Amino acid sequence: MALLSKKDTNLILDPLADNNPITIQVLGICSALAITAELNASLVMAISVMFVLGAGNVVISLMRNIIPSKIRIIVQLIVVATLVIIVDQVLKAFAYELSKTLAVFVGLIITNCIIMGRFEAFALANGPWRSFLDGIGNSLGYGIILIIVGFFRELLGSGTLFGIPVFGDPIAKTGLYSTGYENNGFMIIPPAALIVVGIIIWVQRSRNPALVEEN
């Protein structure tokens, strides 16, 4: 018997494209937009969410039969808040500069709708192993969008990837800059993230017409 049955594999693969948390389910957009000006921050955010969602889904799934349904929101918030505090403290200890860049957005993982959405929709009704896979799948889908947006914003906006110059030196006019190319400052400002995500949605829905919404 394989480690993952076909159904389990779908739990991981579906959210990557056709059931993507950001572009299809419209969850977790706040943080996806605010921190994607640099690829580094996007990657760390994606990993943090993966940890919180994977672990949180397992915890909630284990407790699903003992949580009274009336106070489940508060219980869920406490579980997420605890996990986010762990992430925040780890970031502060090992990547202080990055934790300054992310600032309040690490704390805002708590109210990231993906997390509450998956707890409500999946972990409360399924066993721990399947919930874990669902958490990993959804955070991968979230991470992919973050990394795509971060890639384009950093490449076109500052001409770097992970802080390493790709196109040459914009001040000394070497590499691509010698041909008259300029960095697009527009990509650095926050609203550009919305437009990049809008374009990703456009591309995705043109490729798969079944996803097109009614007006």
Place this chain on the structure above:
Amino acid sequence: MLEHVELFFKSIFIDNMVFAVFLGMCSYLAVSKKVATAVGLGAAVIFVLAVTVPLNWLLDKYLLQDGALVWLGPEYADYNLSFLSFILFIATIATMVQLVEIVVEKFSPSLYNSLGIFLPLIAVNCAILGGSLFMQAREIETLGLAFNYGVSSGIGWFLAILAIAAIREKIRYSNVPAPLRGLGITFIITGLMGIGFQSFGGMLTGGDDAAEEANEQVNQIVEPKVIAPKEDIVEKNKEIDEEVISYNDVNK
């Protein structure tokens, strides 16, 4: 008084919750199909922010900050509980939302009917937690300013959701390319509105930052040109005098 006015306009227009920091985007996108529902949710957000931000300010000031526990006695001065802020803030928000819901239901059924369904949604709205976290990060000084910050960022959020709901009601009659319909076009419109809101950036500085920087540079260039101190001039004059005298002496 002036700082209140400044903070008020700054949080509504310059640091707008939606267009500058993207908080509360989930409910912003999900509940903006009709103007009437958008107004209900917006009003609830203003209300909850106005309650939770000052409350969390008190928590931060007297419990969480570095050395905040000093009012218990001098031996508590070294405690720094700020790592607990996430869990306490979110617990406060969740309880306050629940409490507000119960109180409103009891005393004003008509208000409950218009706000009620949105209140549970609000506990997990990032704009609410974001309001408290930004209040902490920006080190807002007094309780009054914290209340002001809560109300004005709520109003900023209200304006944003009202605007997008009105646009979405109209855009239903437009011929949007099929793959962009619904979510896609909403994202792009929000992006364009965000760029529009960026133009408020110079509202309180009285001009854009570039002009200020240019001024600073000019000042820096001017500074070294300060006229040499008097003593130097006196000494130089003496030197010149001596030279003239010695020249005269030689010529004699």
